[in-house]
Amino acid sequence: MPKVTDEYRAARRDEIADAALRAFRRTGFQATSMADIISESGLSAGAIYGHFASKNALVMAVAERIVGSRVADVERLAALDPMPPPPRVPRMLVEGMVRDLGSTGVMLQLWGEGVTDPELRTLAASVLAELRRTLGRYVALWHERAHGATASGAHEIGVAQAPLLVSAVQGYVIQATLVEDFDGDAYLDALERYFPA
Incomplete structure (x- = not known):
């Protein structure tokens, strides 16, 4: 029997996670069953459960992938x-x-x-903590470079501002999902204009 490579396993996990996201977008997180995800993926139940033991395990993998991508973007x-x-x-x-x-909407769900x-609460808390740490480091480095702040002073600013930047993203997600006439570009433009730098 040929050996399954790590690259193949990672690609299959991504394929399953993408199918889960399509199902979540269509019917909502709570209403989506593992059977729905299996159907959406076109794979067998054994293939799915060989990678993910539950819907929550799938959600965690998707969240880790997305947060990892965002951390890489900030870096x-x-x-x-x-x-x-x-x-x-x-x-x-x-x-x-x-x-x-x-x-x-998927994120808000x-x-x-x-x-x-x-x-899922533990997962959300860890995701938010990782974003705060990443943004805190970014803000601190920016203040050191742009304003010549000391490392300790820049760190203090980073710790203070990071939760506000996370909240700005959360505010966007909530309003983009729930407010029919929400203007996302205007929201982000105003943030860039009025948030202290």
């Missing part, structure tokens, strides 16, 4: 010279999230499930 911005000011970073995060998920599902 790419940090490598630029000059770095974009911190108020521009939420636009990049939102654009990447929408590109990966196809809809802000998962946050809502985290209210009553301890496993």
Whole structure:
């Protein structure tokens, strides 16, 4: 029997995760069953369960992939010279999230499930903590480079501003999902204009 490579396993996991996201967008997270995901993927139940033991395991893998992509995006911005000011970073995060998920509604649904599902709440908390750390480092580095702040002073600013930047992304997600006439570009333009840099 030929050996299954790590690359093949990773590609198959991504294929399954993509099928799950399509099903979540169509019927909502709570209403989507593993049978729906199996049907959407076109794979056998054994193929799915060989990679993911449950719907929550699938959600965790998708979240890790998306957060990993966003962290990499922020790190790419940090490598630029000059770095974009911190108020521009939420636009990049939102654009990447929408590109990966196809809809802000999927993210909002998962946050809502985290209210009553301890496993998903832990996942959401870890995702938010990772984003705060990443954004805090970015803000600190930007203040060191742009304003000549000391490392400790820049760190303090980064710790203070990172939750606000995360909240700006969350605010976008909530309004883009629930408010019919929400103007996402105007929201992000205003953030870039008025958020302190």
